[in-house]
Amino acid sequence: MRAPxxxxxxxxxxxxxxxxxxxxxxxxxxGGTAGAVGAATGGSAPGGIFLQTRAPVLSPxxxxxxxxxxxxxxxxxxxxVLPVPPARAAEIMKVIAKQDFLAADVSTVGDxxxxxxxxxxxxxxxxxxxxxxxxxxxxxYGYFAPIYKTAEGYKPRQYNPIGRQxxxxxxxxxxxxxxxxxxxxxxxxxxxxxIQTPTIRQADGTRRFDxxxxxxxxxxxxxxxxxxxxxxHEDYYRRERxxxxxxxxxxxxxxxxxxxxxxxxxxxLVNP
Amino acid sequence: xxxxxxxxxxxxxxxxxxxxxxxxxPTVDTNLVVRGVPIGKVFEKFRPQLSAxxxxxxxxxxxxxxxxxPSKSFEQGGR
Numbered sequence: 001m002r003a004p005x006x007x008x009x010x011x012x013x014x015x016x017x018x019x020x021x022x023x024x025x026x027x028x029x030x031g032g033t034a035g036a037v038g039a040a041t042g043g044s045a046p047g048g049i050f051l052q053t054r055a056p057v058l059s060p061x062x063x064x065x066x067x068x069x070x071x072x073x074x075x076x077x078x079x080x081v082l083p084v085p086p087a088r089a090a091e092i093m094k095v096i097a098k099q100d101f102l103a104a105d106v107s108t109v110g111d112x113x114x115x116x117x118x119x120x121x122x123x124x125x126x127x128x129x130x131x132x133x134x135x136x137x138x139x140x141y142g143y144f145a146p147i148y149k150t151a152e153g154y155k156p157r158q159y160n161p162i163g164r165q166x167x168x169x170x171x172x173x174x175x176x177x178x179x180x181x182x183x184x185x186x187x188x189x190x191x192x193x194x195i196q197t198p199t200i201r202q203a204d205g206t207r208r209f210d211x212x213x214x215x216x217x218x219x220x221x222x223x224x225x226x227x228x229x230x231x232x233h234e235d236y237y238r239r240e241r242x243x244x245x246x247x248x249x250x251x252x253x254x255x256x257x258x259x260x261x262x263x264x265x266x267x268x269l270v271n272p
Numbered sequence: 273x274x275x276x277x278x279x280x281x282x283x284x285x286x287x288x289x290x291x292x293x294x295x296x297x298p299t300v301d302t303n304l305v306v307r308g309v310p311i312g313k314v315f316e317k318f319r320p321q322l323s324a325x326x327x328x329x330x331x332x333x334x335x336x337x338x339x340x341x342p343s344k345s346f347e348q349g350g351r
Contacts, residue, residue: 108309110317125321132318141306143315146298147345149337161309239336241329 033172033193038209040101041115047135047168047197047207048105048113049127051250053096056261058178064259066270073255073269078185080255083248087272091123092249096256097267102249105170106131107207108161123249130171130242137237138169138194138226151233157222165213166199167220169227173246175254187251192234194227196220297340299349319350 037050062076073080082089095102095116103115104127117124136143140156150156159167176190198213210218230237237243256266304312315322323346329335330343338345 106314106318108314110314112318126325128318129321129325132315132322136315141304141311143301143304143312145301147300147338147340147342149339158306160307161311162307236337241334242325 033195037170041103047170048103048131049246050170050172051102051246051253052172052174053100053254053257054174056258058258060262064264068271078180078183080185083251086270088123089252090270090272091121092252093256093266093269096253097260100257102253104128104131126242126245130246133240133242134171135169137230138223140222140226151236154229156226159220159222165218166201167196167223168199168207169194169196169223173250175251187254189247192231194230196223196227296348297345299345302349322346
């Protein structure tokens with residue numbers, strides 16, 4: 001439990017939060033994907049897995065229902081077979097009922113920051129696994145190196161975790177578009193994004209965007225090289241089940257947002 | 273009576289088999305330290321989740337990106 005803050009400290013925290021909020025808002029305007037992440041998470045925990053959704057485009061649905069036997073969401077115009085177990089789809093939908101994204105981040109001290117997700121839930125755990133695996137390559141730590149085969153035997157460059165400037169890396173998954181083929185609705189995956197962000201460690205141990213460093217486009221060369229490698233071999237790393245699951249989660253999240261836009265009660269749509 | 277060559281070959285094969293059974297698999301670097309930061313300990317905090325994941329993909333043969341069966345190998349690192 002956190003100790004009660006003194007009045008002075010509370011004012012300092014509030015002032016910092018207000019200043020941070022202004023910076024986050026400005027960043028959200030022109031920061032691209034990183035800006036979207038910053039806005040979504042209030043500038044905190046800018047690393048890990050970020051499952052983004054885009055503006056809804058599906059036509060109004062008619063006679064929507066969940067077919068538990070087929071594990072599919074069915075309408076008069078299309079059927080969407082869940083790409084994940086129903087319990088995970090239900091959890092994703094409950095989160096998207098309240099926000100437009102899912103995010104999970106393993107911090108450098110081994111804690112997990114979860115945004116709207118339930119701790120130790122199947123979705124949260126799988127997102128953390130994906131972050132651990134991809135993050136290990138992106139930062140070149142080498143924890144999994146003895147058992148993991150990188151694409152083309154690549155040896156990741158090691159990031160310096162105690163350098164003057166700290167960085168976080170986040171991996172962004174998104175559903176790019178919908179296709180309806182023979183009555184079946186499917187999602188086309190968007191290209192993976194691997195984005196590094198300069199960060200500042202807060203007094204409470206959490207990390208926030210370093211907006212000054214962002215303005216100066218400060219980057220870490222090791223992470224940049226490793227990120228280029230991951231992106232150049234995206235298909236290879238998508239063979240990893242946890243990575244494939246991230247795309248499936250993003251697809252379900254996108255559908256959830258589409259249905260939420262149409263006033264569907266997505267919280268109770270899928271009964272595991 | 274068996275030819276000596278056959279007996280020797282069988283003995284060598286048996287010895288090699290025992291040796292390979294005792295050979296530990298490579299495993300994750302639990303004691304990894306990067307510039308003084310105990311990164312291995314950060315990953316180890318998620319050992320239960322990683323263990324469950326590796327069991328799942330190994331049981332279903334879905335581990336093409338690994339050089340060894342990940343669950344068996346990972347568990348050795350936890351001893």
